[in-house]
Amino acid sequence: MxxxxxxxxxxxxxxxxxxxxxxxxxxxxxxxxxxxxxxxxxxxxxxxxxxxxxxxxxxxxxxxxxxxxxxxxxxxxxxxxxxxxxxxxxxDGAPVSAVGLGGVARSDISPAGGEVSLDGPGELERRMAYSAEPIAEGSRVRVVEQAGSRVKVVAD
Known part of the structure; x- marks a missing residue:
């Protein structure tokens, strides 16, 4: 049964x-x-x-x-x-802008790319990032632009 x-x-x-x-x-x-x-x-x-x-x-x-x-x-x-x-x-909600958030470079960042971890709400993962000037891994960074999930950062 x-x-x-x-x-x-x-x-x-x-x-x-x-x-x-x-x-x-x-x-x-x-x-x-x-x-x-x-x-x-x-x-x-x-x-x-x-x-x-x-x-x-x-x-x-x-x-x-x-x-x-x-x-x-x-x-x-x-x-x-x-x-x-x-x-x-x-x-499906509106994406939250990462512009202005601080974080840490998780790899060397150059104009070609790199990775950062950001300190914002909901930022649990690494993001792809790029910078006009080279930034060393472990440096503090600040987001100045965002295109999709990729961010442009500057040294903080």
Whole structure:
């Protein structure tokens, strides 16, 4: 009697892996303004399969295993849709300008390029940088221009 739960959970896991590797499949169909997300659907299916398997193996009647699994799957789906929507909105926001931020040269910087770590909010990684004058690794720098994610810096 666990086979339906295992099959649904397995399909959900496969869909989740595809969504993580290739991106959200259902996102391309514009269904319900993001109300249907392939990633959230996959999470719901995995939770349904796992919850059903666990409740059925605990000896509850099969009807209650389906009811509990379905309820938990709906909750997981709704929470996943909210999380996916929130993450999508935050990543689609207007980019924050790095002009004026200070940082440290993580490699030698020249007109050809280099890398810096900036001290601004949300600056967790290194950025590609360039400078009109050579700047040694480890020097403090300040951003004077930005083109996409690449920044022009001067020695601080």
């Amino acid at each position: 666990l086979l339906p739960f295992l099959i649904v959970g397995g399909v959900g896991l496969a869909l989740l892996l595809v969504s993580l590797i290739l991106g959200d499949i259902l996102d391309h169909f514009e269904i319900g303004d993001g109300a249907i997300s392939g990633t959230a659907l996959a999470v719901g299916l995995v939770v349904f399969g796992a919850a059903g398997t666990l409740t059925a193996s605990l000896g509850l009647e099969l009807v209650w295993a389906y009811v509990l699994a379905a309820a938990l799957a709906v909750v997981a789906y709704v929470l996943s849709v909210l999380v996916v929507r929130n993450l999508t909105r935050s990543s």
